Amino acid sequence: MNQGIANVRIVLCRTSHPGNIGAAARAMKTMGLSGLHLVSPKWFPHIDATARASGAEDLLEQCKVSDTLDEALSGVRLAVAVTARSRDLSHEVYDAREAARIVLEEAARGDVALVFGTEMSGLTNEEVGKCQIISTISANPEYSSLNLAAAVQVMAYELRMAAEQGAAPREKPLDLATFEEIEHFYQHLEETLVKIGFLDPNEPKRLMQRLRRLFARSRLEKIEVNILRGILRDLTEYPKELR
Amino acid sequence: MNQGIANVRIVLCRTSHPGNIGAAARAMKTMGLSGLHLVSPKWFPHIDATARASGAEDLLEQCKVSDTLDEALSGVRLAVAVTARSRDLSHEVYDAREAARIVLEEAARGDVALVFGTEMSGLTNEEVGKCQIISTISANPEYSSLNLAAAVQVMAYELRMAAEQGAAPREKPLDLATFEEIEHFYQHLEETLVKIGFLDPNEPKRLMQRLRRLFARSRLEKIEVNILRGILRDLTEYPKELR
Numbered sequence: 001m002n003q004g005i006a007n008v009r010i011v012l013c014r015t016s017h018p019g020n021i022g023a024a025a026r027a028m029k030t031m032g033l034s035g036l037h038l039v040s041p042k043w044f045p046h047i048d049a050t051a052r053a054s055g056a057e058d059l060l061e062q063c064k065v066s067d068t069l070d071e072a073l074s075g076v077r078l079a080v081a082v083t084a085r086s087r088d089l090s091h092e093v094y095d096a097r098e099a100a101r102i103v104l105e106e107a108a109r110g111d112v113a114l115v116f117g118t119e120m121s122g123l124t125n126e127e128v129g130k131c132q133i134i135s136t137i138s139a140n141p142e143y144s145s146l147n148l149a150a151a152v153q154v155m156a157y158e159l160r161m162a163a164e165q166g167a168a169p170r171e172k173p174l175d176l177a178t179f180e181e182i183e184h185f186y187q188h189l190e191e192t193l194v195k196i197g198f199l200d201p202n203e204p205k206r207l208m209q210r211l212r213r214l215f216a217r218s219r220l221e222k223i224e225v226n227i228l229r230g231i232l233r234d235l236t237e238y239p240k241e242l243r
Numbered sequence: 244m245n246q247g248i249a250n251v252r253i254v255l256c257r258t259s260h261p262g263n264i265g266a267a268a269r270a271m272k273t274m275g276l277s278g279l280h281l282v283s284p285k286w287f288p289h290i291d292a293t294a295r296a297s298g299a300e301d302l303l304e305q306c307k308v309s310d311t312l313d314e315a316l317s318g319v320r321l322a323v324a325v326t327a328r329s330r331d332l333s334h335e336v337y338d339a340r341e342a343a344r345i346v347l348e349e350a351a352r353g354d355v356a357l358v359f360g361t362e363m364s365g366l367t368n369e370e371v372g373k374c375q376i377i378s379t380i381s382a383n384p385e386y387s388s389l390n391l392a393a394a395v396q397v398m399a400y401e402l403r404m405a406a407e408q409g410a411a412p413r414e415k416p417l418d419l420a421t422f423e424e425i426e427h428f429y430q431h432l433e434e435t436l437v438k439i440g441f442l443d444p445n446e447p448k449r450l451m452q453r454l455r456r457l458f459a460r461s462r463l464e465k466i467e468v469n470i471l472r473g474i475l476r477d478l479t480e481y482p483k484e485l486r
Contacts, residue, residue, distance in 0.1 A: 027393055032383040055388055097404065138403050140275040145298055146396070150270055153393040154400050160381050161340065198477040210470060218461035227453060234441040235478060 004107030009035035022052030023149030031156035036063035081131035099135030100158035247350030252278035265295030266392030274399035324374035342378030343401035
């Protein structure tokens with residue numbers, strides 16, 4: 001059994017129905033997961049959450065609640081957006097089974113998050129933008145609306161199946177940058193693009209979204225973030241006379 | 244897509260909580276299943292069942308209700324008992340994934356049933372005795388109590404995965420840049436890095452090698468190469484006075 005599963009946190013964003021939080025906690029515990037993070041839940045704690053947890057109340061008691069997704073993703077090596085909808089500017093998309101293998105591989109070396117959106121509308125594009133890959137659950141194209149806790153159950157089940165089979169390790173582990181390091185890089189990149197006039201802050205279009213997607217696909221290592229930020233720093237110090 | 248999935252019926256025995264019937268119907272429909280059979284439900288129809296079905300009410304309207312498991316299994320080629328507990332005199336036991344393959348294989352030739360027990364105590368030995376094989380869902384040995392609808396969701400999901408026979412295709416194929424386009428980008432990048440003094444041509448170390456590796460991992464699209472080269476172009480035109 002791969003022990004990395006303990007490093008996988010489940011992040012539920014802006015949940016409307018507290019019963020789903022309890023049911024998600026139960027789903028997690030049945031598969032051996034325990035780290036639950038709630039981002040701006042509409043109601044929590046709530047009697048419905050406790051009722052539906054049904055033996056997994058310990059996960060509710062230990063869960064973390066934050067105002068922003070950024071806080072919930074603090075320190076993670078990899079964030080996976082779980083979504084049913086296809087998106088225009090999508091990241092790399094994996095089915096739940098493939099995503100579970102990738103997640104476990106990274107979880108052997110640090111924290112990983114699976115991020116779920118609201119019951120009605122799922123994740124926003126901005127929330128997806130903070131993740132590196134997308135996982136979709138195969139479903140009936142005419143009715144793909146899994147209940148939130150059911151989606152958590154399927155993802156947690158696939159993680160357990162992958163853990164029991166033992167994920168094949170990547171030949172050389174990547175020393176991946178953390179969420180914060182990558183967000184700081186994006187911020188630095190955006191400032192630089194505005195400064196050089198490539199990005200018009202009044203009409204940003206989808207430039208940053210596109211660049212995020214590009215770098216998300218490459219899954220940046222720490223050393224690479226350092227190099228990229230070094231380039232950005234030198235750019236703005238570079239004297240025009242020498243061009 | 245294997246069409247046999249339409250021949251798989253879900254049989255719920257002596258369900259206590261009508262909400263679980265609705266949630267099970269929803270779980271089934273998300274995976275393309277439609278045949279729901281209820282054996283002596285405690286409450287049905289019920290407002291909680293309808294509420295939790297949430298778009299799968301058609302399955303509740305068409306479901307069959309019977310007094311005995313025998314009636315619900317009428318005409319099936321294969322009945323599978325879904326159970327968490329290990330049993331003294333067990334049948335052949337398969338995990339959910341293996342069981343799904345067997346079920347689909349039989350469903351291509353006729354009706355097949357997956358049989359679920361009550362929320363509290365599962366299936367009786369007598370009920371299991373009416374089935375030919377047992378399917379278990381891998382779970383945390385210290386807390387293996389899946390919610391009934393969650394167990395239906397996992398089995399239905401495995402059926403769908405087996406029916407799709409592997410990975411879902413990528414939603415939108417990437418319009419990847421050609422070898423030449425990428426090489427021109429690397430050349431442009433290298434010239435720019437030399438110009439701004441980040442790369443010393445007399446001591447290049449492995450900087451370009453590292454950057455190549457980073458972008459190779461992301462598999463650049465044509466439009467991304469255009470954006471990146473646009474940034475490089477604007478950099479060297481950017482007047483120092485405005486910095």
